[in-house]
Amino acid sequence: MVNIRALDPSASPLDYYGNELRRLRExxxxxxxxxxxxxxxAASLIGQVETTKKIPTRDFSERLDAALGTDGHFSRLVGLVLRSVLPPWFQPFAEMEAKAAYISTYQAQLVYGLLQTPRYARAVLASGLPDDLDDLVAARLDRQRILDRxxxxxVWVVLDEAALYRPIGGREAMREQLAHLLTFRNRRWVKIQVLPFSAGEHASLIGSFSTMRFDGDPDIVYSEDLISGRMTANPDTVKEAALRYAHLQAAALSVEESAALIIRVMEERYGHQPEPDQRGVA
Incomplete structure (x- = not known):
């Protein structure tokens, strides 16, 4: 029997999406x-989305728009739905990230989210043992759409060399991730520098942070602790972050030298070799 559970379209972006799908389909x-x-x-998928039991994908939304002639209605809504999947403490950052004119970030452990491949993102997010891994991966990848506007x-990224060596997702996933970083050499809006081990102590030993600049609004600094994130527009904090980032950029390899290092690590550490757990059979 078809589930016709009543929805409160004001309850959440997902409820609104499901209500709109049912309304426009009917x-x-x-x-x-x-x-x-x-x-x-499958009809069951339509039903699951209409009753908020399934998160819609962007591809699903685009096909809905084409089938129902809704002029991009669902394609616009799905961004809000996917953002609502993110942890509540992270959602404000994702909203501001989407509005920023300039993003500078130092990443001490991982590749920046906007530059992650699907396999790498899945491995990172799986480490938190979430119940909704597929939805979180979809939401992270959807954030990257701002780079295609x-x-x-x-976007200026200073990436600690340690992030190149940490085998997130295994050798093949890392090779794919590093190769993906190299594709940004052809994008004038994305710059990647690697902070080498040889830099020793540096201006952000305390950890990763990002600064976002906007057209007409104050700069915002974002950082994370063990279980949440924090944003601030405090002028003193913004000034301190800018000073530290300038020192990080000065200590990092140039964009060209960084690409050369990424290539070397990709080939030497993640070249086409058997995975460590692959053993010969006698």
């Missing part, structure tokens, strides 16, 4: 099975 005179046939998915933000 307005088009389509049953769930009929719409599923049009967009090449007609006017993307300028």
């Amino acid at each position: 307005a088009a005179g389509l049953k769930q099975q009929q719409l599923g046939d049009i967009i090449f998915c 007609d006017r993307p933000p300028m």
Whole structure:
């Protein structure tokens, strides 16, 4: 029997999306099975999205718009839905990140989220043992869409050399991730520098942080602790972060030298060799 649970569209972005899907599907005179046939998915998936039991993907949303003639309605909504999947303490950062004109970040342990591949992101997020891993991965990858806008933000990343050597997801996932970093050499809006081990003690031994600049609004500094994140526009903090970041950039390898190091690590450490747990069979 089809689940026709009443939804409160004001309860959450997902509830609003499900309510809109049901409303517009019925307005088009389509049953769930009929719409599923049009967009090449099971009727059960339509029902699960309509009853908020399943998070819609961007591909699903684009196919809905095409089938129902909704002029990008669901494609716009899905961004809000995916953002709502993020941890509550992280959602404000994701909202500001999407509005920023310039993002500078120092990453001490991991590749910056906007530059992560799907396999790398999945391995990182799985370390937190979440119940909704697929949804979190989809939300992280959706954040990266800001880099494909007609006017993307300028993104400057200082990446600690340690992040190149930590085998997140295994050798193949790391090789893929480092190769992905190299693709940004062709994007004038993204710059990557590596802070080498040889820099020794440096201006942010305390950990990672990001600064976001906006057109017409104060700068914001973001940092994380063990279980949450913190944003501040305090002028003294912003000034201190800018000073520390300038020192990090000065200590880091140039963009060209950084790319050369990434290539060397990718080939020497993550070249096409058997994984350590692969053993020959006698």
